[in-house]
Amino acid sequence: MVERDPWRVLDAQPNVRTMIAGLEARGATPAQMRLRRRFLRFLPVRRGDRVLEVGCGSGVVVRDLAALVGRRGEVVGVDRSRTVLSAARRLCRPAAARTRITLRHAEGGRLPFAARRFDVALAVTVILHVADAAAVVGEMARVTRPGGRIGLQDQDFGMLAVTHPDRELTDHVLDGVVRHLYEEPYSGRRLPGLLRAAGLERVRLLTDFFQDTTLEPWTKTFLERRAAYAVEFGLVDAATAQQWLDGFSAQVAAGSFVFTMTYYGAVGLKP
Numbered sequence: 001m002v003e004r005d006p007w008r009v010l011d012a013q014p015n016v017r018t019m020i021a022g023l024e025a026r027g028a029t030p031a032q033m034r035l036r037r038r039f040l041r042f043l044p045v046r047r048g049d050r051v052l053e054v055g056c057g058s059g060v061v062v063r064d065l066a067a068l069v070g071r072r073g074e075v076v077g078v079d080r081s082r083t084v085l086s087a088a089r090r091l092c093r094p095a096a097a098r099t100r101i102t103l104r105h106a107e108g109g110r111l112p113f114a115a116r117r118f119d120v121a122l123a124v125t126v127i128l129h130v131a132d133a134a135a136v137v138g139e140m141a142r143v144t145r146p147g148g149r150i151g152l153q154d155q156d157f158g159m160l161a162v163t164h165p166d167r168e169l170t171d172h173v174l175d176g177v178v179r180h181l182y183e184e185p186y187s188g189r190r191l192p193g194l195l196r197a198a199g200l201e202r203v204r205l206l207t208d209f210f211q212d213t214t215l216e217p218w219t220k221t222f223l224e225r226r227a228a229y230a231v232e233f234g235l236v237d238a239a240t241a242q243q244w245l246d247g248f249s250a251q252v253a254a255g256s257f258v259f260t261m262t263y264y265g266a267v268g269l270k271p
């Protein structure tokens, strides 16, 4: 059940390159860029900050962080996948000419940094995928200085809404897939509680949305992947999965397609 989440063991995935391309496609989707930057302002990240991103993937957030902290700041990204880190090193090269960026292989639950090393530690769409979320948040808190900020942002798959002529089938596919795929598909809503349990103070919550009315390439790929998983997990047969996907194209043609995914962003202060 649990080991089905491909983001836990990215290096073992036969389609790891496609998954990395998916991170970049998501990162370049304008509504996703705005969503990410609203969260970074909510933290906030300031000029000159020393920032750690846990589960940095291909470096989408690292590049945004580098622009925010500027020449005097520092961005450190860690990830447990060596493949994604090598992509991140390539993709972050131009940003690294202007800001100090370090990309390191590390487990979120065992961070190789001294206590109080950072002003800000954050994890974006990562906590959903980790087995021991409390251990990762505890480590993020340890390496953050007193008065520093710890921020978590995750989707919550119980809060995904999409138009489709067959609502029952849509619920069956979407809910069924996340139940098979993730240990905690409703991760977003638990983030404030995780921060408080780690001893953080003045916890704030930003509930935000990714909204798409045109079936952006990233959304299309997301729905196609859900359809493929539904077949793999025996929830529907291949013909039904294809009919389900065709239902979205019909909605787009009719101008009635709406897709919203909820993201919860939570921030706490290290006492």
Ligand SMILES: C[S@@+](CC[C@H](N)C(=O)[O-])C[C@H]1O[C@@H](n2cnc3c(N)ncnc32)[C@H](O)[C@@H]1O
Pocket: 007, 008, 010, 023, 027, 054, 055, 056, 057, 058, 059, 060, 061, 078, 079, 080, 081, 084, 106, 107, 108, 109, 123, 124, 125, 126, 129, 130, 131
């Ligand atoms: C969905 S990606 C998000 C990447 C990036 N934060 C972004 O928003 O584009 C999740 C990343 O977390 C990494 N990851 C998962 N579990 C981890 C852990 N226990 N420690 C460190 N990284 C982890 C994965 O390898 C993957 O690169």
